[in-house]
Amino acid sequence: MEQVKEYYAKWTEVPQPRKIKTAKLIAFVSYFLFLLLLVVYAFGRTGKKTVTVVPTILFTDGTPYNLEVVRYLAQRRDVVIGMIVVATNALADAQLKANATSVTTLVSALQSEGLKTRVPDVYSSYDAATDSFLGPLDAKLASTTVNFLIVGPCTDAAYFLQQYAGRRGNVNKIYVAGGAFNTAGNAKFLNTSITGAERNFYLDPAAADYVVAMKHARPVVMLPLDAALTWTSSAYSAIVSNSGTTSASATAVAEGLRWYYDAVDKTKRVTVGMAAAAYAVDTEVQTGVKVTTIPVRVYTSAADARYGQSFRPPASAEAKLVTVVLSLNEGTFFSHLTNVDTLALA
Ligand SMILES: *[C@@H]1O[C@H](CO)[C@@H](O)[C@H](O)[C@H]1NC(C)=O
Numbered sequence: 470m471e472q473v474k475e476y477y478a479k480w481t482e483v484p485q486p487r488k489i490k491t492a493k494l495i496a497f498v499s500y501f502l503f504l505l506l507l508v509v510y511a512f513g514r515t516g517k518k519t520v521t522v523v524p525t526i527l528f529t530d531g532t533p534y535n536l537e538v539v540r541y542l543a544q545r546r547d548v549v550i551g552m553i554v555v556a557t558n559a560l561a562d563a564q565l566k567a568n569a570t571s572v573t574t575l576v577s578a579l580q581s582e583g584l585k586t587r588v589p590d591v592y593s594s595y596d597a598a599t600d601s602f603l604g605p606l607d608a609k610l611a612s613t614t615v616n617f618l619i620v621g622p623c624t625d626a627a628y629f630l631q632q633y634a635g636r637r638g639n640v641n642k643i644y645v646a647g648g649a650f651n652t653a654g655n656a657k658f659l660n661t662s663i664t665g666a667e668r669n670f671y672l673d674p675a676a677a678d679y680v681v682a683m684k685h686a687r688p689v690v691m692l693p694l695d696a697a698l699t700w701t702s703s704a705y706s707a708i709v710s711n712s713g714t715t716s717a718s719a720t721a722v723a724e725g726l727r728w729y730y731d732a733v734d735k736t737k738r739v740t741v742g743m744a745a746a747a748y749a750v751d752t753e754v755q756t757g758v759k760v761t762t763i764p765v766r767v768y769t770s771a772a773d774a775r776y777g778q779s780f781r782p783p784a785s786a787e788a789k790l791v792t793v794v795l796s797l798n799e800g801t802f803f804s805h806l807t808n809v810d811t812l813a814l815a
């Protein structure tokens with residue numbers, strides 16, 4: 470305080486013209502600093518935002534139609550596939566031609582077609598005899614934040630979240646493909662007495678319920694059958710009929726989809742898995758869509774005729790809200806899908 474007084478005393482002693490000069494100098498220096506900061510602010514940045522890509526952990530199955538998701542993610546250079554986990558499911562093996570080897574084979578094909586970087590690892594279900602994903606995913610989450618993308622049954626993702634509760638904090642978001650609300654289910658193909666359930670959820674209702682009930686407290690985005698668009702004829706002919714291609718990966722995807730639309734889904738809708746994958750990694754696919762946030766559960770009692778059906782439980786204070794995507798924008802979705810399909814891998 471004494472010092473301030475001293476300075477002030479000196480300042481009052483300074484003759485008037487010198488005071489004005491000093492004040493002018495201070496104003497000039499302040500103005501110069503302001504300009505400098507403005508320039509740093511306006512031009513000092515590179516223009517590009519530094520985007521940290523959150524790796525995607527893909528939980529899929531060996532069904533022929535879900536191969537499409539693997540190839541799509543591999544073609545997106547802005548996507549990092551952190552790991553691929555392939556579920557084993559007796560019902561899918563028996564009725565949906567699920568074959569875990571087909572995923573490994575597709576990844577090898579993608580690599581020989583030029584996929585050099587970000588080579589994804591393919592691991593087996595937690596209940597498989599070898600190559601279980603649990604240890605490797607635990608190790609990865611010790612240092613990395615990831616998104617979960619579940620395009621098959623929820624078995625493995627639910628198991629991991631339950632068993633490795635300490636790692637949940639590194640799961641940024643969970644995108645799950647399955648369930649049905651204002652549309653008919655499609656699990657009838659697996660069991661003719663089933664009406665309202667969607668296939669992925671029906672393959673493991675308890676695991677699906679665990680994911681959407683959100684006791685794990687991670688944000689969940691759900692892509693139910695409601696969001697699965699009917700293929701436009703041009704997109705269908707480019708990706709499913711796909712007569713022009715010679716690449717092994719595109720051929721494997723097209724063959725898998727053709728089997729699916731011939732044998733399983735005569736309504737020719739995009740799979741919920743593909744809808745979820747595109748939504749999860751493409752911000753433009755996320756714009757202009759119909760979304761609701763509601764609590765969601767799945768019927769898990771095998772004695773119940775509604776086994777495997779997703780539903781909206783009565784509101785309660787403790788119910789957590791799932792972001793449910795009810796419809797996608799057809800134009801954006803298919804134009805992006807067909808554009809990605811022609812991207813080179815290298
Ligand atoms: C599983 O897929 C692999 C690779 O695509 C194939 O060689 C094998 O025959 C398939 N297995 C069955 C049982 O279809």
Ligand SMILES: *[C@@H]1O[C@H](CO)[C@@H](O)[C@H](O)[C@H]1NC(C)=O
Nearest residue numbers: 660661662663771773774776
């Ligand atoms: C089909 O669903 C009905 C009704 O839930 C059930 O009773 C039956 O066991 C199921 N059949 C098979 C083969 O799973």
